[in-house]
Amino acid sequence: MLTYFVGLSLFLLCSLTGMKVLITHYSVGKAAQIALAEQYIGIAENIAGQLDKEAYEQFLLTKQDNAHRQEIKTYLEQYRAPMDALFVYILLLDETDISKVMVSALPPHVNDVPIGSPCTVPPAKVIQAKNGLSYYTDIVKGEHDGSYLSVGVPFYSKDGTMLGVLGIDIDAKDLADVSRQVVSSDAFIYGIDVIFAVALLAVVFILNRLYKSRLKRNLKETEEVYLSELEKVMDTIKSSRHDIMNHLHVISGLIDMEMYSDVAEYLKQLKIESQPLDLSLRVKSPILLVLFHSKWELAYSLNIQMSFETDWQEYDRIESFDLVKIYANLLDNALEATAVYSGQQPKNIHVICKSLGKKYVFAVENTALLSPEAQKRLFQRGYTTKKSGKSVRGNGLTIVKNTVEKYQGDIYYHYEQEKVFIQIML
Known part of the structure; x- marks a missing residue:
């Protein structure tokens, strides 16, 4: 089981960590792309701002490779080379959604782009530029020059007419370098994430072991209660067998003396006294029904009058073994006291098991003689007024107290006129 848990934990750790690394890597890549694009949009705005608009307008009149176009081309190259961009160019926007390259600054090994050649800027970005907005694209796969990211900034003439878009293409390798640098700088954070995940699994494992340990302890306490209860039931059976033999001897003697009317009267009285307590119509919980019956039988064998005040409830908000812990220990203490x-008081035990609104009321009242010390230390672990050396002695009311605290309930204790009253509200 431990091997299975460790294996499953490692698998989950690796899977979740791997997913987190992938998601983080993707997020870092997108963040780096946005940051780089915004940086180059600022550069494009600066280039467009210092562009000789009149020279460009003169070029547009002929759209031929003349001195004005070469002047613009030289100006663009002054910016392309220092910032190591793939291309710096000017696009023409017309009634279509396809932009055309008019002037471009290119690396030395790349042939000049013919005037009016279609550009790969997506139509959505072209429409965005027509609306006077800057844009940047996702990574675009070029036919001959690898992958790149494009940014564009519209620029205008003196009278406010849009002349075109100044664009810059950035090599995707630059974007990858930025992403790697960010990922490398976050390596410490990744390590912390892995350590945190391992620590979380360790905490889950420890809590699981603690839970099993607590459950085992609870089962042990319940087992002690059940064994103690079984011992009392066996004592009751032995006592009942002894009483039955005595009754049979009396009946046999009366028959031998032919005192038949006395036999009939004796049998009638015996039937009344030996009739078991009928709780079956007043106790819905089978656990409590069996427990109350056994305690009543024990009380009867000890000549103690035990009465019950109950509701037709299952008390299902309390776990069955906790319900047994409460009443078995309360009644054991009441019976022995x-x-x-x-x-001078009659030997009576009164049991209350009722619901009051959203609360359960569990109470036991019995006659007893308690010293002032016993009254103060009644709920202390290990304290007992009995002289028996059994291990469960002195812990009964402590178990009750711990069980009540588990459900955040309250215990009320009162002793007056040689009567002990213990009430629990859960």
């Missing part, structure tokens, strides 16, 4: 009681 009442059994040794030597005062």
Whole structure:
């Protein structure tokens, strides 16, 4: 199981980390693309601002490779070479969605682009430029010059007429270099992310072990309660068997003496006294039904009157073994305290198990003699008024207290006129 958990954890760690690295790499690439594009848009605006508009207008009159075009071409080359751009050019916008190259500054090994050649700027960006807006494209795959990113800035004549768009093409390798630099600078953050993921898995593993340990401890406490309860049931059965044998001897003796009317009266009284407590119509929870029956039987064998005040509820907001912990320990303490009681009050135990609005009310009241010290230390772990050396002694009410705290409930304790009253609200 541990090997499976570790293997699955490593697989998830690698998968999630890999996905995060890919997503981060993509995000960094897009961020670098936007940053680089905005930087070159600023450069294009500067170039367009200092462009000789009159010379360019003169060129547009003929659209021939004349002195005005060469002057503009030289001006563009002054900017292209220092910033190592692929191309710096001027586009013409007409009634179509296809821009035309009019003047371009190119690397020495590239032939000049014919005047009016179609440009690869996407139609959506051409429309954007016609609306007077700057643009930048995604990575464009060129036919002969690899991949590049284009930016464009419209520029105008003195009277406000749009003359064209000044464009710059940037090699995609420059963009990749920027992305690599950003990724390299974030390597420490990636490492922190991996460490965090490993730490998170370690925390999950530790919490899982703690949960299993707590569950095991709870099961052990429940097992102790059940074993203790089983022991009491066996004692009750032995006591009942002893009583039955005594009753049979009496009946046999009466029959031998032919006192049949006395036999009939004795059997009638025996039937009344031996009738078990009928809780089946008042307790819906089968767990509580069995527990209350066994405790009533034990109380009956000890000549203790046990009464119940119950609702027709399953009390399903409380886990069954926690419900058993509460009532088994409360009733055990009540039975043992009442059994040794030597005062003037009747030996009674009253059990309350009801719902009050959104709260559950669990309470037990019994006759008992408690010293001032016992009253103060009743809920302390390990304290007991009994002399038995069993390991579960002295922890019953502490278990009840811990269970109540688990559900953020309240415990009310009162002792008056040789009666102990413990009430729990959950």
